[in-house]
Structure formats: structure tokens, C-alpha cells
Amino acid sequence: MDKTSINMKEILGRQKQYFLGDHTYDIHGRKKHLRKLKQLLQENESRIAEAMCMDFGKSYFEVISNELGLVYSGISTILKRLSRWSGPERPPTSLLNLPGKSCVYPIPYGNVLVISPWNYPVQLALTPVASAIAAGNTVILKPSEITVHTSGLLAELINTAFPRELLYVRQGGIPETTELLELHFDKIFFTGSTKVGRIVMKAAAEHLTPVTLELGGKNPVIVLPDCDLSRTAQRLVWGKFHNGGQACVAPDHIYVHESIRDKLVEEVKQHIKKMFNGDARNGESLPRIVNASNYDRLQKLIDPAKCVVGGQGDRETLFIEPTVMTGVDITDPVMQEEIFGPVMPILSFRDLDTLLGKLKERPSPLALYIFTGEMRLAKEIQSTFRSGTGMVNDTVVHFVNGTTPFGGIGESGMGSYHGKAGFECFSHRKTVLRKPTWFELRVKYPPYTKMKLKIVKLFLR
Numbered sequence: 001m002d003k004t005s006i007n008m009k010e011i012l013g014r015q016k017q018y019f020l021g022d023h024t025y026d027i028h029g030r031k032k033h034l035r036k037l038k039q040l041l042q043e044n045e046s047r048i049a050e051a052m053c054m055d056f057g058k059s060y061f062e063v064i065s066n067e068l069g070l071v072y073s074g075i076s077t078i079l080k081r082l083s084r085w086s087g088p089e090r091p092p093t094s095l096l097n098l099p100g101k102s103c104v105y106p107i108p109y110g111n112v113l114v115i116s117p118w119n120y121p122v123q124l125a126l127t128p129v130a131s132a133i134a135a136g137n138t139v140i141l142k143p144s145e146i147t148v149h150t151s152g153l154l155a156e157l158i159n160t161a162f163p164r165e166l167l168y169v170r171q172g173g174i175p176e177t178t179e180l181l182e183l184h185f186d187k188i189f190f191t192g193s194t195k196v197g198r199i200v201m202k203a204a205a206e207h208l209t210p211v212t213l214e215l216g217g218k219n220p221v222i223v224l225p226d227c228d229l230s231r232t233a234q235r236l237v238w239g240k241f242h243n244g245g246q247a248c249v250a251p252d253h254i255y256v257h258e259s260i261r262d263k264l265v266e267e268v269k270q271h272i273k274k275m276f277n278g279d280a281r282n283g284e285s286l287p288r289i290v291n292a293s294n295y296d297r298l299q300k301l302i303d304p305a306k307c308v309v310g311g312q313g314d315r316e317t318l319f320i321e322p323t324v325m326t327g328v329d330i331t332d333p334v335m336q337e338e339i340f341g342p343v344m345p346i347l348s349f350r351d352l353d354t355l356l357g358k359l360k361e362r363p364s365p366l367a368l369y370i371f372t373g374e375m376r377l378a379k380e381i382q383s384t385f386r387s388g389t390g391m392v393n394d395t396v397v398h399f400v401n402g403t404t405p406f407g408g409i410g411e412s413g414m415g416s417y418h419g420k421a422g423f424e425c426f427s428h429r430k431t432v433l434r435k436p437t438w439f440e441l442r443v444k445y446p447p448y449t450k451m452k453l454k455i456v457k458l459f460l461r
């Protein structure tokens with residue numbers, strides 16, 4: 001396919017006409033499109049799994065458990081709740097405006113651009129698409145060019161099944177995304193790196209287009225001495241090596257209290273052995289690194305002298321062993337960037353307050369993980385620490401909660417989605433105040449008098 005010959009201005013123009021023709025307002029229509037999207041994916045499950053396997057060796061289990069399954073359950077939640085979400089809210093009206101009535105209507109932004117990354121090439125593309133359609137928008141989706149088979153298949157399936165006035169998949173890399181970013185969308189939803197997030201936001205500013213940015217960062221884990229050591233290690237190993245460590249919510253690096261460091265490292269080794277059967281290379285449980293440039297980048301972060309597990313790789317098959325490094329220092333290369341691969345650096349700490357003080361000075365991460373038996377302390381830290389999300393005694397799985405808002409803060413992003421938050425992310429909350437004509441509060445009209453001022457002050461206390 002000649003990607004450059006597609007006239008995106010024309011497709012967006014058609015989407016604008018479609019939106020202005022009020023074709024997206026009908027809730028039943030929105031639900032029909034979402035059912036169709038779900039069915040399309042269900043009918044093509046094996047093709048999608050094959051494509052993802054070709055792109056980075058993702059297993060069928062993970063395609064269902066953390067890609068398609070999440071899109072299915074996201075759509076099911078929308079179908080169940082959409083009628084309620086899309087109805088008006090009726091907040092109280094202030095005294096000054098009585099006997100008026102206040103209403104807040106969620107209205108669609110209009111024409112939405114969704115730009116998605118490669119690491120969950122279906123789920124991170126279609127979850128926001130489903131929310132955008134649920135909220136009554138049209139969508140152009142630009143999936144990642146890196147997972148070429150999956151993105152190509154998404155384009156083929158969606159562009160055949162859906163009218164391009166409503167939903168269209170534009171394939172391509174930087175030039176195609178740059179071209180899209182020059183157009184006037186009403187909302188841009190971007191998932192990807194912080195570096196590209198800045199580019200997207202700058203481009204959006206040109207048209208005053210609101211953005212939601214779901215970005216990355218280095219997610220720290222704090223392991224306290226009173227944690228359940230074996231469970232902690234098990235959940236850390238799963239969280240780190242799931243999707244080959246290529247997850248925005250992956251625990252990036254571990255700070256363990258020095259009194260239990262050796263014990264935790266031992267437990268981590270045992271759980272790696274159990275989960276990957278001592279042979280991640282030939283099994284299906286560890287996806288491959290997505291491409292050679294990411295493979296080379298990761299190799300530069302691994303210090304063989306500090307590896308207590310793994311450390312080896314094979315560039316030809318883009319395989320990197322589950323790797324654990326100890327004795328890591330904040331100045332090591334592995335601590336200078338988001339790892340995004342199967343490498344677990346373990347650092348130790350002595351004093352929790354000192355550690356928290358240092359973490360607070362770093363860019364706000366997408367997630368903070370704490371392992372402890374002391375819930376009060378964990379809650380105290382999580383309720384004030386500036387990170388997009390957080391967990392106590394587990395990692396990653398809060399992403400699949402479905403009912404709670406998910407999003408970053410500061411360098412890890414802005415805005416949130418999932419469930420109702422997803423619907424709200426693609427809706428403007430429009431306040432309408434209805435006033436009857438039979439009553440008038442005369443005090444607002446000139447000529448202003450002392451008495452009128454007194455009455456206004458009474459109302460505005």
C-alpha cells in the first residue's frame with residue numbers, strides 16, 4: 001500500500017462533515033459500532049495473535065490476557081454503563097440563580113486523533129478508540145509503525161469494516177504522524193514516550209487542541225523489611241518480565257531495605273526459575289525485544305559484572321534473558337533512562353524518609369509500588385507521593401482494574417482514561433443553566449445602590 005498517497009485532510013474533512021451531521025449522537029448507534037468492533041476482533045483472534053507473534057514473539061496467552069481480553073472487557077463495561085454516563089448530571093443551583101436549574105451534559109469533542117505505541121499494539125490503540133466512539137466522536141487511529149504486522153492487520157480489518165467517516169486507521173511512522181499533527185483535530189490522545197509527548201503537545205497548541213498524554217518513566221519499587229518476601233519476589237518477577245519488561249507500568253527498579261536485600265535476591269532467583277523453567281529462550285512466556293535498536297539500547301544498560309541472574313542475549317532472535325543486577329548505583333547507565341526490557345536492577349536503602357526524599361525530587365513516575373505489611377504507612381505514602389498511579393503489594397495489575405482512572409502526572413503524562421474516566425476523557429462537560437422568565441433578581445441591574453450591594457453581599461457570602 002502506498003501510505004503517502006492517502007489524503008488525510010480529505011478523510012478528516014469527511015469525518016468533520018459526519019460529526020457536524022449529528023451522526024454520532026445516537027447512543028444506540030455508538031453501542032452498535034462498539035459491538036461490531038468487539039465482534040471483529042473476536043472473529044480475527046487467531047490472525048491478530050499471529051501478527052503479534054511475528055512482531056515480537058508474544059504468546060497467545062498474553063495476547064488474550066493483556067491485549068484482546070482487556071479491549072473486550074472495556075467494551076463490555078461501556079455497553080453496560082454508557083446510557084448512564086451519557087445522561088445529564090443535575091447539580092444544585094446557587095441561590096443567586098434560583099429558580100433556575102443547572103444541568104451538565106457530556107458532549108463529544110468532535111474529531112479525535114489517537115496515536116498509539118508498539119508495546120501493547122492492540123489494547124493501547126483500541127481502548128482509547130472505544131472510549132472515543134462511546135463518547136460520540138469520530139476517530140483517526142495512528143498505530144505504531146514498529147509492530148508492522150499488527151498495525152497492518154488493524155488497518156485492514158477496521159478500514160474494511162467501518163465507514164471512514166467514523167473510524168479510520170492511518171498507518172505510518174514519523175512523517176505520517178507529523179502530517180496528521182498539522183491537521184485540526186478537536187482532541188488528541190497520545191500514548192508513547194515523554195520525548196514524543198512533547199512534540200505532540202507543541203503541535204496541538206497550534207490549534208488549541210486538548211491533549212491526553214499517556215507517557216512513560218522510571219517506576220520505582222520500595223520493598224520494606226516487613227513484607228511477605230516470597231509473594232513480593234513472585235509479583236516483582238511477574239511484573240518485570242511480563243511482556244518482556246516492555247510495559248509502561250513495569251516496575252523499573254527495586255529499592256529494597258538493606259536488611260532483607262540478600263533474601264529478596266534469593267527469592268527473586270527462585271521465582272525466575274519457577275516461571276521460566278530455567279529456559280526462557282525456548283519457551284513462550286517471554287516475548288522478544290521488539291527490534292534491534294531496542295536490543296542494542298538494552299545491552300548498553302546491562303553491566304555483566306553486576307548480573308546475578310541472566311545478562312546474556314541473542315541479537316539474531318532479539319532475545320534477552322530475564323536479568324537481575326545487584327549493587328546498582330544511581331549513576332549506572334541502567335538508572336539513567338526508562339529500562340523497558342527484561343532487566344531488573346536492585347538497589348538497597350537504609351532510611352525510608354531519605355529514600356522518599358530522593359524519589360520525590362526525580363520526575364514523577366507513572367507508578368509507585370510499595371511492598372509492606374504495614375498498610376497505614378503504605379497508604380500514607382501513596383496518598384501524597386506524586387506518581388500517576390500506585391500499588392501496595394503488587395505491580396502492573398492496577399492497569400487492568402477497568403473501573404479506576406489510569407494516567408500519569410508531570411513527566412509521565414496528563415489526563416486519564418479507562419472505564420468512566422475514558423468516556424470523560426473524550427467528552428466536554430457542558431454546563432447549561434435554564435432560567436424561567438417569570439422571576440427577575442433586579443439587584444444585578446444598574447443603577448447600583450448601597451442597598452443592592454448589601455443584598456449581593458448577602459447572596460455571595
Ligand code: NAD
Nearest residue numbers: 116117118143144173174177192193196214215216217248
Ligand atoms: P514513541 O513515543 O516512540 O512512539 C509512540 C507513537 O508516536 C508511535 O505511533 C510513533 O509512530 C509516533 N512517533 C514516534 N516518533 C514521533 C515523532 N518524532 N513525531 C511524531 N510522532 C512520532 O513510543 P514507543 O516506543 O512506541 O512506546 C514506548 C513508550 O511509550 C515508553 O516510554 C512507554 O513508557 C510509553 N508508554 C506509555 C503508556 C501509558 O499508558 N502511559 C503505555 C505504553 C507505553
